[in-house]
Amino acid sequence: MKNFIVRTITGIFFVAAIIVGFLNAQAMVALFALVTGLTVWEFTGLVNDRPYVSVNRFICTVSGVYLFVAMAGYNSGMTPATVFIPYLVSIVYLLVAELYLQAKDPINNWAYTMLSQLYIALPFSLLNVLAFRSNGYNIEYSYLAPLAVFVFLWMNDTGAYCVGSLLGRHKLFPRVSPGKTWEGSIGGALLVVAVALAIWHFTTLYGVNDLGLSAAEWAGMGLVVVVFGTWGDLVESLFKRTLGVKDSGNILPGHGGMLDRFDSSLLAVPAVVVYLYTLTLV
Numbered sequence: 001m002k003n004f005i006v007r008t009i010t011g012i013f014f015v016a017a018i019i020v021g022f023l024n025a026q027a028m029v030a031l032f033a034l035v036t037g038l039t040v041w042e043f044t045g046l047v048n049d050r051p052y053v054s055v056n057r058f059i060c061t062v063s064g065v066y067l068f069v070a071m072a073g074y075n076s077g078m079t080p081a082t083v084f085i086p087y088l089v090s091i092v093y094l095l096v097a098e099l100y101l102q103a104k105d106p107i108n109n110w111a112y113t114m115l116s117q118l119y120i121a122l123p124f125s126l127l128n129v130l131a132f133r134s135n136g137y138n139i140e141y142s143y144l145a146p147l148a149v150f151v152f153l154w155m156n157d158t159g160a161y162c163v164g165s166l167l168g169r170h171k172l173f174p175r176v177s178p179g180k181t182w183e184g185s186i187g188g189a190l191l192v193v194a195v196a197l198a199i200w201h202f203t204t205l206y207g208v209n210d211l212g213l214s215a216a217e218w219a220g221m222g223l224v225v226v227v228f229g230t231w232g233d234l235v236e237s238l239f240k241r242t243l244g245v246k247d248s249g250n251i252l253p254g255h256g257g258m259l260d261r262f263d264s265s266l267l268a269v270p271a272v273v274v275y276l277y278t279l280t281l282v
Contacts, residue, residue: 064121163187236263
């Protein structure tokens with residue numbers, strides 16, 4: 001009972017922080033720069049416990065945060081593309097440094113170093129692509145698309161848990177996550193589609209549908225989040241099983257670590273970016 005209360009309180013504060021953070025551009029950048037740094041730091045700490053692995057946690061973390069901030073500056077129109085040069089220099093340094101560190105397995109170090117950037121820093125940075133968009137005259141900040149991604153992820157988890165608990169019989173991916181069922185996944189998807197249609201209705205009704213998506217396109221975006229969010233969850237589960245850990249960390253009481261909370265978004269955000277850009281091409 002105590003753990004349930006702690007988990008509930010932490011969950012409420014977590015959701016509130018995300019929602020409030022998205023309401024303002026500066027708050028969003030500050031919040032997710034912090035989230036990026038904490039998640040990369042957590043990830044590099046976990047992989048450094050593996051035999052013959054020693055990645056530079058500090059430089060990986062600083063590089064990941066810098067990429068997020070640089071993407072925010074570039075996508076908001078505040079900085080030119082040259083803002084990415086220091087990040088590229090840091091990546092080159094992390095590669096070249098292995099020539100002099102005499103590690104037993106430098107390939108492992110390279111692989112995990114790059115994974116910290118591709119798996120964590122880059123997906124978080126793409127939130128800026130969703131948040132800052134041109135209206136034809138200048139670049140504006142909008143919370144609608146990035147916040148919708150997280151709302152869909154939360155609704156998917158809620159629907160999958162409720163339906164899976166009541167009707168779940170057929171395992172979705174037992175080797176990686178024995179608790180997930182096909183029934184739960186379908187229930188989560190149906191709830192997300194319903195929420196997506198509700199968002200379309202009310203944003204259109206009140207003239208704030210700045211994405212310009214139709215009902216079908218909103219539903220499609222919701223399903224993209226469901227599919228890739230589920231894969232993101234499974235990828236992190238496989239990562240933890242490989243490392244032999246139950247939680248990625250303990251920074252969030254009752255919820256584990258940063259990876260445990262943001263695992264679904266690490267695949268869902270890039271997928272939604274691709275989805276929205278694809279809609280502009282057809």
